[in-house]
Amino acid sequence: MEFNSNKSIYLQICDSICDRVLAGELKDQDRIQSVREFGAEIGVNPNTVARSYEKLTDDGIIYNKRGIGYFICDGAREQVLAEQRKEFLEVEWPAIKRKMELLGLSPDQLD
Template sequence: MWNENTPIYRQLKERVIGMMLDGLLKPGDALPSVRQVAADYQLNPITVSKAYQELVDETLVEKRRGLGMYVTEGAVDKLLASERERFLSEEWPAMVERIRRLGLNLEQLLQGAQKPGAAV
């Protein structure tokens, strides 16, 4: 369940971000309580708090005193913008280089994307 090479709080943070990007957590939705997440995943509550605090620091989540943590308005747009930028600056250049090395053309790539089971 957890990857040994990455701190658990970062992995938990990435799971919450994934839920936001997938539409499972929408602006205004409450995050599960620190205690609940700690119990569900058998984690130290401090680990969960650290993940949540990073989300707060990035203004993706806000603390509401006595109520809990909530997804902020605009969080998904902010995430999409940063993820797109990261993809274009880090991942895409590596893919383009691999495509070039393999001698693939646009037609071949599009045909591959249309095969059953291929993500489009």
């Protein structure tokens, strides 16, 4: 995990958790590490991890049991999948295609 990129740390943490959900590493009702544990593990301020968990909670990916910890919501994988697909197809892919055209690259050459 690289934190010197131009993306904010808390968003990178969100991404990494979403990726693990998508990959099936984290399943419904799995508990994720506490903000303190996770922060210590990756060398990040617990406040920052907390902010990530807050965002994921807002997005309905994880939920909090008070005093116990954070857990993956039921159907989280499907939700992440749907959300990211929509984002990808409607926003990212068109931009990528436009850029590849400008650069004179075709998708065929790349795969």
